[in-house]
Amino acid sequence: MDTIAKEVTPRMSGTNLIKAKDHNSAVVLDLIRTQGPLSRADIARSTSLSRQTVQNIVAKLDELGMVDMRSGIAVGRGHPGVRVSMKRNAAHFFGVQVDRTWVNFVLTDVFGQIDWSLNLPLHEQNIESIHRTIVQGISIGKQATKSLALNILGCGIAAAGPFDVDNNQYSPTSFSELGTPDSLAYLKEVLALPIALSNDANAAAMGEELHGNHGGQTDFATLHFGAGLGSALIIDGTIYQGAYGNIGEIGHIQVDPAGSKCHCGRNGCLEQYLSYDALCRELTLSSDEPKSYDIIRTLIDSSSAELMRWVAPAALRLRQSLQILDALLSPAEIIITGTAPDELLQLLMEAARPYPIRIGSNKEIIVLRGNTSEWSIAVGAAALALNTQFAPSMSRLML
Helix, strand or coil: CCCCCCCCCCCCCCCHHHHHHHHHHHHHHHEEEHCCCEEHHHHHHHHHCCCHHHHHHHHHHHHHCCCEEEEECCCCCCCCCCCEHHHHHHHHCEEEEEEEEEEEEEEEECCCCEEEEEEEEECCCHHHHHHHHHHHHHHHHHHHHHHHHHHHHEEEEEEEECCCCCCHHCCCCCCCHHHHHHHHHHHHHHHCEEEEEEEEHHHHHHHHHHHCCCCCCCCCCEEEECEEEEEEEEECCCCCCCCCCCCCCCHEEECCCCECCCCCCCEHHHHCCCCCCHHHHHHCCCCCCCCHHHHHHHHHCCCCHHHHEEEEEEEEHHHHHHHHHHHHHHCCCCEEECCCCCCHHCCCCCCCCCCCCCCCCCCEEEEEEECCCCCCCHHHHHHHHHHHHHHCCHHHHHH
């Protein structure tokens, strides 16, 4: 007898179409990973798959060494049901965060726990140097984790977007070329791994989904302070990428047509007033210099008048950003993420209080500070790679 059904909500139901085996396996595997241990009856009820289909999939996963099968607690008469859970070492994924002057690398298990990490300097901001550094880091990682080589299934890469755009001036970084077909094909061939590329805001959001302070919410938005200003949307625990993968470029919403010239070609984009780069311009600092972080921290500690003159109007732009995200997306929460100094983000959040009222409510928008781990974006990148292998996707239903 199976144990009493556990209330679970899969990201997507399964299908009994003969040609949908990959999709069904992904649905089952993702459910076991995120909600296990579960009985096979639980899985069948939650995915709308037949018992026989679930038994076949679970048997195959057990054969591949990806799941544990253990007897549950007996309820009433009969034998206890078998409970299925995912093995921690069932698979591993590299995560890579490419920043302006350095690259972070991690290797994580299926639950996002870090088994290896590395930081390498990025000496030049061009595609050749970026490729060379990524290949070097992954090579070091493979050597350091030889015992896991057979179950490293992919590599996620996060950098400031947008990628593969016609106008290379759109981004203040040179990372756009990472997203070209030639670049992705090169990395896939040299690294001998499937590659998942996403902007740093999306990766930060996935890091929050795995380890963040989102109160168990499966639907939330993030506002990300990276090279500029971005945002991301998590729906039912999964990142929403948009049609072209460049969703969330909130920093390029024009808020002042007569305002400062933006590198995208427009005037008065939001990130010209609210971003780490905007503050560095105000203070005549280089946003590419690590020492600028320490200078800004010192100015915050001393309540510098020069810095506070920038913070006051920037806090108003932060409130505006929160209103935009609330009006467009209506998320349960908005989480502030980013690679800008944590002290700066905390200062902006405090200066922006009270937060705007939610649309159709008399309550403030819930705003939280995200995970501040130096590896969180790289871990999120690894999670994006994991999702391409395990999380259900409508593309798997294509015949």
